[in-house]
Amino acid sequence: LWYPHISYFINPGNRSVFFYCSVPCKVSWEKLEALCRLEGLHCEELGVSRAKVNEYEVEFLCDYKKTKKVRQTDDEFYLVKWRGFAASENTWEPKRNLKCPKLIKLFHVDLEKELRRHRRRSIPKKLDKEVSSLLVQKAQLRQSLQRWMEHLNTTRNHPGRIFVVNEVDLEGPPKNFTYINNYKVGPGIVLDEMAVGCECVDCLEEPISGCCPGASSHRMAYNDRRQVKIRPGQPIYECNAQCRCGPDCPNRVVQQGIQFDLCIFKTENGRGWGVRTLQHIRKNTFVMEYVGEIITTEEAERRGAVYDRQGSTYLFDLDYVEDVYTVDAAYQGNISHFVNHSCDPNLQVYNVFIDNIDERLPRIALFSTRAIRAGEELTFDYKMHLDPVDTESTKMDSSFSLAGLPSSPKKRIRVECRCGSDTCRKYLF
Known part of the structure; x- marks a missing residue:
């Protein structure tokens, strides 16, 4: 063994x-x-x-039956999978002996869904093998997702918790995905750290020499409620590790990490996994970073060709000043890996600089474009283009998922969009 x-x-x-x-x-x-x-x-x-x-603890329930006694009273029995014991040790137990109301409720929720799928209204006295087998798979899936959720929450370094649900099919956690909190730098790529920081005591009210944004000839990006106030396309310069200000500085937003409880869920219309917020998010609020492995554009072209044949990609070009590097979140990333596209998104991309001075390697931050209700799915536009309102705006053109695709539009594979918005462009690319 x-x-x-x-x-x-x-x-x-x-x-x-x-x-x-x-x-x-x-x-x-x-x-x-x-x-x-x-x-x-x-x-x-x-x-x-x-x-x-x-x-002896009930792990999950596998099967169900009703038996009629001599006294003409129905008695309900459940086939119990005991925690820590092999399936060969499963036993039939009467309902009155079980002290697990939540597991019984989950069992019947799954059972009712399966019976509706078979167009059956009442619970039979004995379940078909096909039905009981599916109920066991659902219970095992729920356990698998629970373990993955616990792993994600152990790995994360941000306050916002991560939840996982799949009420659509039997797909479990992705097999080849590693959760990371920060960029992973690929071979031959070096991050140049900031050598100096600001001397401000209060960066918002009394910025010395314009604080970190002023040192780079840019405006302060946030208001006193930590909401972004500059136009999309303009860069955000946050205070860094060399600055005099502390961790509560209002010019430290993205580096504080995800603040909201988010849920990875399986979509019902074939879009795979998605992400919804479990808390209300105000307009212009930081939600999450797009994190992955930083690779060269040459490597992105090679990987993109492979991803294109697979029908999916997680490549995001870092083209703030020049198209040299790409972020690949296919196998290493954070919760943004699961965020879907929409032609009418509620998240907007910003380039952020904190401890790295190389403008070719910005951090990709997603801010809310409007107030987002609790329970609403989070989305951003995979093919976002910004209007050239000023000289800075022309620098950023979000080209997520385009790296590695053929440059000729005639050769480019058309991917159907399923976002369902009124302004849907019908195709992603």
Whole structure:
């Protein structure tokens, strides 16, 4: 089942030998938990403590049936999957013996959905194997998403929590995606850190020499409520690690990270995963960064050709001053990886500079274009173009997902847009 790898080192002083054991696991989470209980072991990661080794906890419900007793009273039974025990140890238990109302409710919600799909109104006395199998898959999916959600929240470095739901199909967490909080720099790319910072005590009320934006001949981007007040296309210069001001400075917004609770959810119209906010967001408020691996445009062309054949891409050109670098969030990124396109979006892209002075490598920040209700999906325009209102506005042209596609419009594959807005352009590219 396991292939242990043992390493050691010797302390020359007292000749002690220390052994370290790394064990890549070859069994499922469920079987490993069952083995721990069988051997009387405890493991914090698996939730098997010394006190719980002999406890019996309902993990999920697998099946349902009604039986009629001699007294002509119906009795409901559930097939129980016990936490920490293999499926072969499942047992039928009467409802009155179960103390898990939430799991029973979830079971019946899933059951009712499946019965409606089969156009059946009443619950039968015994479920078909097809139905019970799907209910088990739904329960296992819910567990898988729960573990992924816990992992995401352990990995994130921002205040906003991440939730995950899929009420549409049986697709689980993406297999080849790693959650990161900041840019990951690719080979041959160097980030030049800021050598100086501002000397302001109050950057908003008493900015010395215009604070960090003034030093770069630009305006302060935020008002006293931390809302962006400059036009899209103009850059944002935030205070950096060399500045005199503290972390509560009003010119430190993007670097504070995601402040809202967000939910990754499966869409119902074939757009894959999406993101919705669970809290109200005011207009012109920072929502999230677009994070991924920074690569060269040459590498983006190579990867883009592959992504194009797969029918999806997560490439975002960093073309604020020149088209040299691209952000690829296909396999490494944050929650922005799951944000969908809309021709009428509620998020707007801004270029942000904080600790890096290279204008070819801005951070990509998404701000709300209007007030966004709790429960509303977050979107941005994958093919956003800014009106040249001033000289700065002409510098930025958001060209998400276009890197790697053929330059000739005749060769470019047309991708259907499913955003559903009244102003939908019908095609992404």
